[in-house]
Amino acid sequence: MRPYAFGVDIGGTAVKLGLFRTTGELMEKWSIPTRTEDGGEHVLPDVIASLRAKLEERAIPWDQVEGAGMGVPGPVKEDGTVMRCINLGWGVFNIPEQIRTLEPRIHRFRISNDVNAATLGEQWRGAAQGRKNVFMITLGTGIGGGLVINEKITNGVGGAAGEIGHFLVEPGETEICKCGRRGCLEQYCSATGLLRQAKKALLERPEIPSVLRSEAELTAKDVCDAAKAGDALALELLEKLGDRLGWALTAVTSTADPEVIVIGGGLSNAGDILLEPIVQGYRAHAFHALRDTEFTLARLGNDAGIYGCVRMLM
Amino acid sequence: MRPYAFGVDIGGTAVKLGLFRTTGELMEKWSIPTRTEDGGEHVLPDVIASLRAKLEERAIPWDQVEGAGMGVPGPVKEDGTVMRCINLGWGVFNIPEQIRTLEPRIHRFRISNDVNAATLGEQWRGAAQGRKNVFMITLGTGIGGGLVINEKITNGVGGAAGEIGHFLVEPGETEICKCGRRGCLEQYCSATGLLRQAKKALLERPEIPSVLRSEAELTAKDVCDAAKAGDALALELLEKLGDRLGWALTAVTSTADPEVIVIGGGLSNAGDILLEPIVQGYRAHAFHALRDTEFTLARLGNDAGIYGCVRMLM
Numbered sequence: 001m002r003p004y005a006f007g008v009d010i011g012g013t014a015v016k017l018g019l020f021r022t023t024g025e026l027m028e029k030w031s032i033p034t035r036t037e038d039g040g041e042h043v044l045p046d047v048i049a050s051l052r053a054k055l056e057e058r059a060i061p062w063d064q065v066e067g068a069g070m071g072v073p074g075p076v077k078e079d080g081t082v083m084r085c086i087n088l089g090w091g092v093f094n095i096p097e098q099i100r101t102l103e104p105r106i107h108r109f110r111i112s113n114d115v116n117a118a119t120l121g122e123q124w125r126g127a128a129q130g131r132k133n134v135f136m137i138t139l140g141t142g143i144g145g146g147l148v149i150n151e152k153i154t155n156g157v158g159g160a161a162g163e164i165g166h167f168l169v170e171p172g173e174t175e176i177c178k179c180g181r182r183g184c185l186e187q188y189c190s191a192t193g194l195l196r197q198a199k200k201a202l203l204e205r206p207e208i209p210s211v212l213r214s215e216a217e218l219t220a221k222d223v224c225d226a227a228k229a230g231d232a233l234a235l236e237l238l239e240k241l242g243d244r245l246g247w248a249l250t251a252v253t254s255t256a257d258p259e260v261i262v263i264g265g266g267l268s269n270a271g272d273i274l275l276e277p278i279v280q281g282y283r284a285h286a287f288h289a290l291r292d293t294e295f296t297l298a299r300l301g302n303d304a305g306i307y308g309c310v311r312m313l314m
Numbered sequence: 315m316r317p318y319a320f321g322v323d324i325g326g327t328a329v330k331l332g333l334f335r336t337t338g339e340l341m342e343k344w345s346i347p348t349r350t351e352d353g354g355e356h357v358l359p360d361v362i363a364s365l366r367a368k369l370e371e372r373a374i375p376w377d378q379v380e381g382a383g384m385g386v387p388g389p390v391k392e393d394g395t396v397m398r399c400i401n402l403g404w405g406v407f408n409i410p411e412q413i414r415t416l417e418p419r420i421h422r423f424r425i426s427n428d429v430n431a432a433t434l435g436e437q438w439r440g441a442a443q444g445r446k447n448v449f450m451i452t453l454g455t456g457i458g459g460g461l462v463i464n465e466k467i468t469n470g471v472g473g474a475a476g477e478i479g480h481f482l483v484e485p486g487e488t489e490i491c492k493c494g495r496r497g498c499l500e501q502y503c504s505a506t507g508l509l510r511q512a513k514k515a516l517l518e519r520p521e522i523p524s525v526l527r528s529e530a531e532l533t534a535k536d537v538c539d540a541a542k543a544g545d546a547l548a549l550e551l552l553e554k555l556g557d558r559l560g561w562a563l564t565a566v567t568s569t570a571d572p573e574v575i576v577i578g579g580g581l582s583n584a585g586d587i588l589l590e591p592i593v594q595g596y597r598a599h600a601f602h603a604l605r606d607t608e609f610t611l612a613r614l615g616n617d618a619g620i621y622g623c624v625r626m627l628m
Contacts, residue, residue: 075603083603133468133470133471135569145568145569147569147570149463149464149468150463150466152464154447154463154570154571155571156447156567156570156571156572157447157571157572157573157607158571158603158604158606159571159603160567160568160571160601160603160604161569161570161571162568162569162571163568163571163601163603163604164565164568164569165601166568166601167564167565167568167601168561168564168599179601179602180602181601184601247482248565250481250482251478251481251562251565251566251568251569252565252568252569253470253474254459254474254476254477254478254480254481254565254566255449255459255461255475255476255478255565255566255569255570256461256468256470256475256569256570257468257469257470257471257472257473257474257475257476257477258470258471259471285482287474287477287479287480287481287493287495287498288493288494289389289397289472289473289474289477290472290474290477292472293471
């Protein structure tokens with residue numbers, strides 16, 4: 001294997017890039033803005049330009065580079081075809097083909113969904129290091145998930161493995177999810193979902209005192225901070241989130257029985273105040289053969305993606 | 315690879331055995347009773363005796379046999395430790411070790427849960443032939459499930475991958491499931507579950523005419539037969555089963571996104587009258603990226619297990 005490799009994690013606002021030694025060491029990371037205008041047509045050329053510039057800066061020739069792994073925010077088929085990345089403005093096209101056209105000197109190229117890549121990153125060098133079978137769920141604006149089986153990403157036939165954010169959990173819901181349906185897990189257990197539930201609770205239960213009422217612009221982080229400070233309403237909101245998410249995760253373990261579930265995404269920065277009710281909800285609802293699944297918080301933060309992208313090349 | 319192999323599918327009343335050529339051809343199948351008395355201690359010696367007798371009968375020496383694959387009705391860990399097979403009277407012990415003690419001439423040995431093995435059988439030579447990623451659900455006395463990823467069984471850390479029969483689907487349930495909890499999928503969507511729901515509907519809704527009222531000893535098959543004959547109550551029961559099971563299966567595909575879901579087990583003999591409401595229920599509740607998952611009925615029936623057991627050796 002050649003000595004260097006790139007990890008490229010494409011997000012809706014920034015592309016995170018990493019130059020690694022193929023021994024696994026991150027040498028340098030940086031980021032460039034994601035230019036989503038013109039149907040996202042500048043994104044890949046910008047990435048290639050940035051990789052070229054980095055090699056030039058470090059005087060590393062292309063034939064010393066094993067390749068690049070890429071994560072994108074949307075489903076990816078086994079052949080590298082992306083099935084619409086809404087946040088990038090992309091339609092349906094084959095990424096490896098376009099990459100080869102842009103830069104034929106790239107020796108090897110791998111692509112996956114960004115959360116799948118991040119799951120592999122956590123499995124390789126993060127919270128699930130040393131485990132072969134891992135599920136990661138990310139709680140942020142939405143909910144993402146990734147499944148690693150036998151140290152390999154499971155993409156699924158349509159690239160949608162791990163996408164449990166739109167599992168129907170509340171048939172009676174009246175508000176519409178961004179997917180167009182109602183009652184998705186994401187509407188309750190993402191950061192956005194927690195905030196929505198908090199605002200609802202504050203309106204519907206004016207008799208309950210809470211420090212959350214004094215926030216001018218309430219955020220999900222405020223709810224977690226209030227819970228840490230002992231606010232009863234905030235604690236109840238996290239308990240409900242944990243119960244529902246824990247229950248939904250029993251469906252995941254019933255399917256794949258991974259060794260560990262990693263909780264990631266922006267909301268996971270809240271730490272144990274979030275993790276504990278999820279674990280409690282899980283154990284309360286899990287079939288006995290599945291009750292001992294381990295839970296852990298993600299460890300690599302925003303770097304998980306670039307680690308996983310490089311790992312895909314190995 | 316040596317020219318012959320055995321598949322051994324251990325059930326609660328009978329052990330199904332198959333002698334295969336390692337090219338994949340089933341040469342002969344037979345069965346022996348499962349002696350569950352004395353904590354099931356005769357089961358494995360009986361199996362070994364039957365394999366020896368078959369080789370003697372055919373004048374095949376052990377050094378022409380690649381090995382034996384075995385399926386057992388309970389969770390199996392990666393190292394071959396069974397975690398209590400209640401139907402066999404077994405506690406916790408390591409099967410490969412015991413097999414080697416009983417018959418050191420067995421060249422290679424593999425073991426898995428019986429439904430996992432059957433899933434691999436359907437993937438290799440049955441309804442899901444040619445597909446790499448398959449989920450099978452079996453609807454019988456209980457509900458079982460198996461996950462094949464990249465043509466390999468996913469056992470899971472505790473051997474419980476695929477065990478979605480005890481996923482909680484009805485928090486308000488008052489009757490107790492055989493697992494000790496309430497509201498498990500199995501209580502509604504197994505053959506036993508369908509029968510339970512039918513009896514309940516007949517009692518609770520005496521105003522609805524149904525041919526099911528005239529059955530002396532109602533069975534799940536009667537319900538399916540009545541539905542085929544157009545009985546409105548029976549059709550409604552299958553529609554409800556399909557809606558609930560289809561929804562639960564969206565959790566499976568959200569996790570692993572397999573190419574195809576195989577519906578097996580005794581209840582699946584009902585055919586399309588069962589399959590169609592499940593598919594309809596699934597498509598109604600699935601996230602758009604998962605809506606096109608294929609569904610099919612199992613094809614190998616009781617032979618799926620021995621096929622899968624042999625495939626494990628390859």
